Amino acid sequence: MNRKQKNLLLRILTAAIFFVPLYLISEGIVASRLPKWALLTLFLIPYLLVGYDILKKALLGIKNGKVFDEYFLMTVATAAAIVLGEYGEGVAVMLLYQVGELFQSCAVGKSRRNIAQLMDIRPDYANVERDGALVRVDPSEVETGSVIVVRPGEKIPLDGVVIEGNSGIDTAALTGESIPRQAEADSPVLSGTVNMTGLLRIRTTAEFEESTASKILDLVENAASRKSKSENFISKFARYYTPVVCCAALALAVLPPLFCAATGLGTEHYATAGALWGDWVLRACTFLVISCPCALVISIPLSFFAGLGGASSQGILIKGSNYLETLSQVKTVAFDKTGTVTKGNFAVKTVHKSPLPPEKLLEYAAHAESNSSHPIARSVRDAYGRETDGNRVTEMQEIGGHGVTAKIGGRAVAVGNEKLMQKLGIGHEGCFHAGTVLHVAIDGEYCGHIVIADQLKDTAKQAIAALRRAGVDKLVMLTGDAEAAAKQVAADVGITDYRAGLLPADKVACVEELLCGCGRRRKLAFVGDGINDAPVLSRADVGIAMGALGSDAAIEAADVVLMDDDPLKIAKAIRIARKCLRVVKENIGFALGVKLLCLLLAALGLANMWIAIAADVGVMILAVLNAIRCLFVKTL
Numbered sequence: 001m002n003r004k005q006k007n008l009l010l011r012i013l014t015a016a017i018f019f020v021p022l023y024l025i026s027e028g029i030v031a032s033r034l035p036k037w038a039l040l041t042l043f044l045i046p047y048l049l050v051g052y053d054i055l056k057k058a059l060l061g062i063k064n065g066k067v068f069d070e071y072f073l074m075t076v077a078t079a080a081a082i083v084l085g086e087y088g089e090g091v092a093v094m095l096l097y098q099v100g101e102l103f104q105s106c107a108v109g110k111s112r113r114n115i116a117q118l119m120d121i122r123p124d125y126a127n128v129e130r131d132g133a134l135v136r137v138d139p140s141e142v143e144t145g146s147v148i149v150v151r152p153g154e155k156i157p158l159d160g161v162v163i164e165g166n167s168g169i170d171t172a173a174l175t176g177e178s179i180p181r182q183a184e185a186d187s188p189v190l191s192g193t194v195n196m197t198g199l200l201r202i203r204t205t206a207e208f209e210e211s212t213a214s215k216i217l218d219l220v221e222n223a224a225s226r227k228s229k230s231e232n233f234i235s236k237f238a239r240y241y242t243p244v245v246c247c248a249a250l251a252l253a254v255l256p257p258l259f260c261a262a263t264g265l266g267t268e269h270y271a272t273a274g275a276l277w278g279d280w281v282l283r284a285c286t287f288l289v290i291s292c293p294c295a296l297v298i299s300i301p302l303s304f305f306a307g308l309g310g311a312s313s314q315g316i317l318i319k320g321s322n323y324l325e326t327l328s329q330v331k332t333v334a335f336d337k338t339g340t341v342t343k344g345n346f347a348v349k350t351v352h353k354s355p356l357p358p359e360k361l362l363e364y365a366a367h368a369e370s371n372s373s374h375p376i377a378r379s380v381r382d383a384y385g386r387e388t389d390g391n392r393v394t395e396m397q398e399i400g401g402h403g404v405t406a407k408i409g410g411r412a413v414a415v416g417n418e419k420l421m422q423k424l425g426i427g428h429e430g431c432f433h434a435g436t437v438l439h440v441a442i443d444g445e446y447c448g449h450i451v452i453a454d455q456l457k458d459t460a461k462q463a464i465a466a467l468r469r470a471g472v473d474k475l476v477m478l479t480g481d482a483e484a485a486a487k488q489v490a491a492d493v494g495i496t497d498y499r500a501g502l503l504p505a506d507k508v509a510c511v512e513e514l515l516c517g518c519g520r521r522r523k524l525a526f527v528g529d530g531i532n533d534a535p536v537l538s539r540a541d542v543g544i545a546m547g548a549l550g551s552d553a554a555i556e557a558a559d560v561v562l563m564d565d566d567p568l569k570i571a572k573a574i575r576i577a578r579k580c581l582r583v584v585k586e587n588i589g590f591a592l593g594v595k596l597l598c599l600l601l602a603a604l605g606l607a608n609m610w611i612a613i614a615a616d617v618g619v620m621i622l623a624v625l626n627a628i629r630c631l632f633v634k635t636l
Contacts, residue, residue, distance in 0.1 A: 008102050015050035015095055022046070023088045036085075043087035051078070051094035070292045073242065077288040080281060081609060089609035093289055096617040103621050123157035123191060129201075139191075139208040146204050150195045159211045160202040162187045167198035171564065237296070245291035252603060253284035279605070286602040289612035295591040299623035300584055306630035307580030314633060315563040316573045317547070323559040326542050328577035329523040332514055333472050333570065334536075336507075336528035337479035337489055338375065339546060340567065342454040344529075346379035346436065353429050354440075354448025359384075361448055365440055367393050368406045368415040376436055379452050380415075399423070401480055401503035403438070414441040417482065419501070421446070435485050454485075459568040460493045466571035470578075476514065478507045478526075478536075507536045515541070525560075527570060533557075544570060575636040583630055587623045594619050 022042055048055075051074075058075040074097055081090035126139045127149040134149055139157040142148065147163070150156050156169070166184045171193045183189050189202060191211040257280045260266045261273065270276040304321035311318050318324050338344050351358040366384035369377035370393055381388065396406040402423060403416015414424055421428040421439050428446050431437045435453040439446070457463075464475060477498040479486050486500035499510055511526060518524050518541075526533070526540035534557040537543030545558030546565040555561055562569045598615035601607035607615075 005102065005105050008098065008105070011050050012095065012098055012102065015046035015091075018049070019043075019046040019088075019091055019095060023092075026088055040082070040087060043082070043091055047078070047082070047091045047094055050091075050098050054094065054097070070242075073246070073288050073292045076246075077285045077612075080285040080288075086282065086609060093609060093613055093616075096613050100617040100620040100624070103624050123155040126157040127151070127154075139211075142204060142208065144204055144207055148202050148204060150200045150202060152195055152197055152199065154195055156189050156191055156193050156195060156200075156202065157211075158191050158202075158204045158208055159206045160189055160204040162189060163201050163203050165198050165200040167200050168196040170194040170196050237293075241293055242291075245288070249284040249287045249291070252287055253281045256280050282609075283602055283605055286607055286609055286612045287599060289609065290595060290598045290602055290607070290615040292616045295595075295616075295620040295623040296588065298620060299587045299591070299627045302624060303580055303584045303587065303627040303630050306627055307576060307583075307633075310631045310633040311573060311576045313631075314569065314572060314576075315566075316569055316576070317561040317563065318573070318577075319559050319561075323542060324577045324580055326523050327525070327560065327574055328581040329521055330525045330542060330574055330577075331472055331522040332474040332476070332518055332524040333467055334476045334478055334511060334514060334524065334526045334540070335495075335567075336526075336533050336536075337477055337481055337486065338454060339529035339565075340527050341457065341460045341477065341489060341493055343457050344375045344454065346375045346452045346454050348379055348383035349433070349435055349451045349453045351450050352431060352433075352448060356447055361440055361450065364408055364411075364413050364442060364447075365415045365438065365450060367408045368396070368404050368413045371396060372398065372404065375454075376438070376452055380438070380450065383450075412443050415439070417480075417501075432484060435488075436481050437485075454489075456489065456492055457565075457567060459566055463567035463570060464494045466568060467574075470571045470574050472571075472574070474514075474517075476510075478502055478510050480504075480507075504533075504535055507533070508539055511536050511539050515539075525570070527567070528558075529565070544573070572633075572636055576630075576633045579633065579636065580630045583626055587626055590626075591619050591623055 026039060026043075054071050054074050058071040061072055074094065078090040078094050081087075081093070123139050125136045126142050127134045128137055128142055129135075129147045129149060142158055148157065148160070152167070162183050162185055164185060166182070169181045169183045169189060171181055171190070183195075183200065188205075189200070191208075257277045260276060267276060270279065301321075304324060307324050308318055308321065311324075318327070335341050348362070351361055354361045362380065362384045366381045367388050369380050370388040370390065372378075392409045394407045396404060398404050399416065399420060402420040403414065405412070405414045405420075405424075407413070414420060414426070415438055417437065418428065418430075418439065421441065424441065424444075426441045426444060426446055428439050428441075429449070431449055431451060433451045435451045438450040438452060440448055440450065467475060475495050475497065477486065477490050477495050479489075479498070479500055480502050481500060483500045486498050490496070490498040499506075502510065511524065515524055523541035525542040525544055526536050527544040527546075528537055529546035533545075537545060537557040537559075542560060543558040544560040544562065545555045547555055547561040547563045560573055562573075594615055598607055598611060602612065
């Protein structure tokens with residue numbers, strides 16, 4: 001508990017200790033010997049002790065023009081009960097209302113702590129090497145390319161590449177999984193992770209504002225601002241509902257007594273006209289207490305907040321409750337291949353149909369791809385095995401979805417897929433080997449092709465099976481890779497529908513086509529990781545990006561980010577979203593059902609203030625406890 005919660009608990013306990021014996025006395029013989037003003041004064045002590053902040057908020061609301069809220073309803077109902085001589089009931093309503101507020105505050109605190117564990121990834125300092133000495137500075141002051149030293153037990157403050165050292169890295173803050181990963185020379189490391197065993201020297205590759213930790217924090221901090229349809233509905237509902245029930249309570253307090261007085265009907269049950277009015281005013285107060293929309297106003301946002309917190313604890317960042325709601329309706333999932341279903345760890349398998357020695361063809365291809373960051377380009381450079389000479393490369397041009405052309409040592413070299421060869425009018429030979437095929441042409445003459453293979457992610461096949469178990473009935477793979485490679489990967493993971501050889505615009509067109517086949521309650525999610533996936537991620541109902549290896553553009557365009565790139569987390573995200581929406585619907589149905597029944601009983605005089613307390617505070621506590629279930633998602 002925080003200080004504010006402890007203070008509220010102390011007030012509740014003190015007021016309860018004072019109230020319980022006082023209520024028992026008021027119901028006994030002693031009360032008849034006390035003057036009414038003395039009894040009122042005694043009851044006002046616990047009433048003001050536990051409820052002064054509610055009264056203050058009600059007065060501030062009236063002053064600021066926001067009259068009709070739960071604080072106003074509580075103040076009017078309890079004050080009216082006390083004026084009518086129902087001292088015990090008035091104090092009990094305020095006391096138990098504050099118990100409900102404490103429950104709600106603790107539940108929100110638990111959700112916040114769940115997200116706060118993620119917020120702990122913010123590094124406090126960085127050890128920078130300057131003139132042979134270590135200087136501790138703020139991470140935001142470290143420039144790209146600086147060398148930082150991270151000792152065992154310290155957070156890695158910025159993204160970078162290890163240049164010296166060997167250590168285990170705890171990635172639990174990013175991925176939700178506490179399995180250590182090994183970092184050694186040339187290994188990329190992410191900010192927010194923790195160095196566990198050895199000393200690491202790291203060359204930074206991004207400033208703090210562009211680091212993984214900073215981006216995650218920004219995603220989490222902005223998530224609460226994107227409300228779901230259910231939350232917006234409840235906000236609008238409460239805005240109209242509260243004035244309506246206030247008017248209904250006023251009508252219940254005034255119209256029946258006036259009617260009875262005018263017609264004489266029912267007046268035989270009352271000794272005086274004051275008793276007649278007092279009974280109906282008390283019914284109106286009971287009506288007000290029951291009608292308070294706290295259970296809905298508190299539990300619905302809390303359910304979504306808990307759902308976001310629960311997902312983040314598993315390494316799934318959902319950028320807002322509106323995306324959580326949409327995710328629960330996903331029935332179609334489309335995948336990119338490279339980096340999503342496969343690891344993106346490409347390696348050259350073989351060189352075919354080349355009149356040149358294989359190492360010579362690789363030399364030309366590696367130089368042509370020397371400025372590309374694509375995994376396929378990196379695999380070609382790795383297979384070449386030597387540093388490329390940038391002075392030999394001129395007139396380099398990258399053609400999206402096709403490949404690259406360049407002048408290398410004065411010779412025109414083209415490296416790319418079949419579409420590039422067709423675009424340049426160069427005859428080429430097909431390849432039936434599974435994998436990505438890079439065709440190479442020199443000075444307009446076809447010189448063979450390089451076959452590059454990728455590996456499936458360890459959990460790719462399980463992920464597809466898990467999605468089917470989660471109720472996703474349409475799975476499609478969209479890739480720019482060749483037909484043979486796409487067919488092989490699709491068969492290996494169990495996807496029957498795939499489209500190969502797609503440009504970024506083609507992927508968008510395919511998603512548009514798939515969206516046309518989805519109904520209003522059947523949403524489509526697209527999963528990708530590359531810059532070329534950003535347009536599709538934006539167009540899908542829900543875009544899901546791989547966060548560890550994914551490009552900045554993909555992470556920015558996506559609505560959901562998987563921090564450890566595990567496709568198995570896609571099904572988990574859907575199950576978390578569905579659990580959250582199920583809890584929301586349970587709370588709405590339960591709260592409205594109980595309140596409507598009790599409102600009817602109150603209007604008929606069959607519900608007293610104690611039933612009102614159960615209908616208001618009891619329902620709110622049960623709804624809050626139900627909402628907390630959204631935090632527990634580890635076993636989903």
